[in-house]
Amino acid sequence: MNTKVTLAGVELKNPVMTASGTFGSGAEYGQMVDLNKLGAVVTKGVANIPWPGNPTPRIAETYGGMMNAIGLQNPGIDLFVKRDIPFLKQYDTKIIVNVCGKTTEDYIEVVERLADEPVDMLEINISCPNVKAGGMAFGTDAKSVEEITQKVKAAAKVPMIVKLSPNVTDISEMARAAESGGADALSLINTLLGMRIDTETRKPILHNNMGGLSGPAVKPVAVRMVYQVYEAVSIPIVGMGGVTSAEDVIELMLAGATAVGVIVAASPLFTAVIARIRGDRGACSPRFVAGFALAMAGIVLVSVAGAGAQGPGRLDAGALAGCGLALAAAVTWALYSTVVARLAEAGYETVALTRRTFAWGLAFMA
Numbered sequence: 001m002n003t004k005v006t007l008a009g010v011e012l013k014n015p016v017m018t019a020s021g022t023f024g025s026g027a028e029y030g031q032m033v034d035l036n037k038l039g040a041v042v043t044k045g046v047a048n049i050p051w052p053g054n055p056t057p058r059i060a061e062t063y064g065g066m067m068n069a070i071g072l073q074n075p076g077i078d079l080f081v082k083r084d085i086p087f088l089k090q091y092d093t094k095i096i097v098n099v100c101g102k103t104t105e106d107y108i109e110v111v112e113r114l115a116d117e118p119v120d121m122l123e124i125n126i127s128c129p130n131v132k133a134g135g136m137a138f139g140t141d142a143k144s145v146e147e148i149t150q151k152v153k154a155a156a157k158v159p160m161i162v163k164l165s166p167n168v169t170d171i172s173e174m175a176r177a178a179e180s181g182g183a184d185a186l187s188l189i190n191t192l193l194g195m196r197i198d199t200e201t202r203k204p205i206l207h208n209n210m211g212g213l214s215g216p217a218v219k220p221v222a223v224r225m226v227y228q229v230y231e232a233v234s235i236p237i238v239g240m241g242g243v244t245s246a247e248d249v250i251e252l253m254l255a256g257a258t259a260v261g262v263i264v265a266a267s268p269l270f271t272a273v274i275a276r277i278r279g280d281r282g283a284c285s286p287r288f289v290a291g292f293a294l295a296m297a298g299i300v301l302v303s304v305a306g307a308g309a310q311g312p313g314r315l316d317a318g319a320l321a322g323c324g325l326a327l328a329a330a331v332t333w334a335l336y337s338t339v340v341a342r343l344a345e346a347g348y349e350t351v352a353l354t355r356r357t358f359a360w361g362l363a364f365m366a
Contacts, residue, residue, distance in 0.1 A: 012039035019261035065215020139165035149181025230256025
């Protein structure tokens with residue numbers, strides 16, 4: 001099946017790409033996801049200098065998703081060019097670099113540094129606060145959107161995507177402003193601004209008080225905004241937000257997206273989505289299942305050995321309980337993954353999200 005799409009003149013082998021900020025710059029997930037199968041890898045935001053990000057806690061669970069206030073932590077353009085671009089060039093996939101900054105000059109500096117690098121596209125994250133405008137995000141004012149798009153586009157040597165913020169009254173107005181400024185394509189949605197408060201401490205859960213909401217809960221908003229933008233502009237759209245299945249990808253494309261950014265809900269999700277689009281079956285990896293089970297069994301052996309080294313009498317009830325939990329988790333995971341594999345063969349790849357939930361449960365139990 002031919003799954004190729006063309007995005008602002010750049011041909012992708014399929015419409016599935018990573019969503020910026022969820023995949024590092026590729027190396028972090030390279031052993032779990034076959035990057036060659038992706039239409040494109042969109043990197044985490046890159047700034048002109050390293051950004052440390054916000055203080056912790058900066059992640060909070062919510063019903064149907066999660067909130068983050070990472071603060072665009074990144075190593076800066078120097079290390080990115082030296083380390084991450086050479087890594088990505090090993091793979092048969094397009095490279096899209098997400099660019100962030102605190103001033104227009106910051107964006108331009110990064111874009112100019114990338115002019116001679118082997119990247120295919122740029123994605124400009126205009127949800128960043130503009131320090132010269134009192135911290136107001138570039139993407140929340142139409143005049144500001146058009147102005148920064150125009151200035152950054154003048155320095156770009158490859159097609160440029162402008163990533164829109166959903167935290168606005170009229171997303172169509174922002175889309176038209178970016179198009180007027182010279183954007184080659186648009187991507188949306190970025191995260192929705194949210195907040196959670198701990199009812200025990202009566203304080204915000206995130207150190208930054210507020211954070212970006214993502215996950216399945218935002219998908220209807222993403223579909224609505226992609227549709228509105230499609231009706232308002234003539235340039236291509238990359239849709240994203242709450243994608244957890246091949247059906248979600250198709251839904252965003254029916255709303256008007258040419259390509260779709262997938263958030264790393266779980267590493268098998270990419271394989272499942274691409275397999276479903278191509279008409280393949282059996283998207284679960286036996287090696288992944290076996291590897292996880294062996295790793296959990298290893299925890300059991302290490303725990304027993306460690307307790308035994310302290311003397312026969314030190315293998316107490318707590319240690320035994322921990323070993324039992326690890327062993328039970330390994331067996332349960334193996335059995336669960338077997339069921340998932342059988343469902344995948346029948347075409348039910350959407351259970352990848354449930355696999356993620358189960359994995360999170362194991363992580364919290366540990």
